[in-house]
Amino acid sequence: MYLKRLHLRQFRNYLDQTVEFDAPKTILLGNNAQGKSNLLESVELLSTLRSHRTSRDRDLIYTGKSSAQVAAQLERDVGSIDLAFTLRLNSRRTVAINSETVRRQLDFLGIVNMVQFSSLDLDLVRGGPEQRRNWLDGLLIQLEPVYAHILQQYNQVLRQRNALLKSKQRSTFNGQQAGQPEQQFDSNLALEIQPSNPSPAPDNQPPQDELALWDAQLAATGTRVIRRRARVLQRLAPLAQRWHREISGSTEELTINYAPNVALEQDEPALIQQAFLAKIQERAIAEQYQNTTLVGPHRDEVAFTINETSARQYGSQGQQRTLVLALKLAELKLIEEVIGEPPLLLLDDVLAELDLSRQNQLLETIQDRYQTLITTTHLGSFDAQWLYSSQIFSVKQGQLAERI
Numbered sequence: 001m002y003l004k005r006l007h008l009r010q011f012r013n014y015l016d017q018t019v020e021f022d023a024p025k026t027i028l029l030g031n032n033a034q035g036k037s038n039l040l041e042s043v044e045l046l047s048t049l050r051s052h053r054t055s056r057d058r059d060l061i062y063t064g065k066s067s068a069q070v071a072a073q074l075e076r077d078v079g080s081i082d083l084a085f086t087l088r089l090n091s092r093r094t095v096a097i098n099s100e101t102v103r104r105q106l107d108f109l110g111i112v113n114m115v116q117f118s119s120l121d122l123d124l125v126r127g128g129p130e131q132r133r134n135w136l137d138g139l140l141i142q143l144e145p146v147y148a149h150i151l152q153q154y155n156q157v158l159r160q161r162n163a164l165l166k167s168k169q170r171s172t173f174n175g176q177q178a179g180q181p182e183q184q185f186d187s188n189l190a191l192e193i194q195p196s197n198p199s200p201a202p203d204n205q206p207p208q209d210e211l212a213l214w215d216a217q218l219a220a221t222g223t224r225v226i227r228r229r230a231r232v233l234q235r236l237a238p239l240a241q242r243w244h245r246e247i248s249g250s251t252e253e254l255t256i257n258y259a260p261n262v263a264l265e266q267d268e269p270a271l272i273q274q275a276f277l278a279k280i281q282e283r284a285i286a287e288q289y290q291n292t293t294l295v296g297p298h299r300d301e302v303a304f305t306i307n308e309t310s311a312r313q314y315g316s317q318g319q320q321r322t323l324v325l326a327l328k329l330a331e332l333k334l335i336e337e338v339i340g341e342p343p344l345l346l347l348d349d350v351l352a353e354l355d356l357s358r359q360n361q362l363l364e365t366i367q368d369r370y371q372t373l374i375t376t377t378h379l380g381s382f383d384a385q386w387l388y389s390s391q392i393f394s395v396k397q398g399q400l401a402e403r404i
């Protein structure tokens with residue numbers, strides 16, 4: 001796939017900017033805080049309707065304006081597709097495909113596929129488990145957009161169950177108050193999940209029937225999350241292992257282990273749900289003390305080990321970089337395999353972090369196959385080959401100028 005044109009209106013620090021892409025690689029060159037990452041962020045939003053930098057639309061709208069718009073023309077094997085989304089300060093987002101407003105935002109996902117790689121991705125290895133879950137979920141949404149809906153269902157049940165656990169007083173509890181979902185940017189995906197007939201409960205205790213209903217919902221929706229996460233890791237791991245071996249010159253062996261919070265012995269929904277409910281029972285007392293849900297995929301972990309040693313705890317910076325690069329290359333391949341077209345690659349200020357041999361590895365892999373957008377503050381660290389096949393824009397205070 002190829003992103004041909006991008007138009008940003010009142011998006012971040014861009015008032016009105018059109019970019020025409022005409023090379024396999026585009027380098028966005030500029031000092032700090034000029035708008036390079038903002039541009040990549042607009043592509044991330046086109047792809048996932050999420051930004052890894054903020055969850056608030058107001059941050060994305062040019063300060064002092066009431067709306068922002070991002071429009072793009074994308075070439076795919078099926079033909080050219082026009083995409084647009086509008087963000088508003090005081091109302092919901094709207095998205096459009098080929099100038100037609102799409103009611104379900106889910107239908108917008110999965111049209112632009114991309115892999116992004118920024119210096120923040122090093123936190124994938126050394127950061128907390130939430131980083132790894134978010135990464136995995138982002139990948140899943142691209143491969144299987146319906147996963148966005150599944151995840152949202154799970155998170156909604158989780159929020160409502162947590163609200164119930166927290167509601168200490170019977171008088172403050174009723175299904176709606178305790179379980180009111182937070183405002184979601186993709187609220188079109190949201191389900192109204194309400195248990196029926198809340199039963200009376202002893203003072204200061206969540207009603208048990210009510211809780212049992214949420215337990216069942218949590219286990220049902222959580223099982224769908226767990227199975228998909230397991231499946232995607234199963235496909236990604238061998239690809240990442242192969243890359244890792246190659247980049248490390250076969251001196252290191254990577255293992256990726258999914259460690260679901262609820263044990264996954266077999267890929268059998270009924271059995272996973274059973275294990276889920278059994279674990280909820282086990283942790284019931286602890287939950288009452290902590291007033292929060294302790295069981296479920298919101299507590300999953302993905303463990304990376306290099307030569308049987310935890311990469312998170314003991315990996316050197318170089319090893320962690322190799323690992324993240326291997327993961328990103330594996331993502332590119334997996335998306336290409338599943339979608340049938342090469343995804344875009346967004347490299348945000350990351351090349352300077354890679355030594356020459358890792359840079360070359362990346363270059364050899366992407367060649368001219370994956371359209372790549374690269375941000376950088378200087379061209380010094382670029383191999384001549386990169387520059388040769390690149391279109392270069394200078395970025396200054398939210399304005400782009402092509403360097404000929």
Ligand SMILES: Nc1ncnc2c1ncn2[C@@H]1O[C@H](COP(=O)(O)OP(=O)(O)OP(=O)(O)O)[C@@H](O)[C@H]1O
Pocket residue numbers: 011012013014030031032033034035036037038039058059060061062063349375377395
């Ligand atoms: N909603 C907004 N309205 C106006 N300006 C904004 C908005 N959000 C961010 N900015 C501005 O965008 C700039 C940051 O741009 P960006 O994050 O793209 O930096 P960058 O060019 O990638 O730099 P770096 O190399 O430091 O990452 C800052 O000047 C910030 O004030």
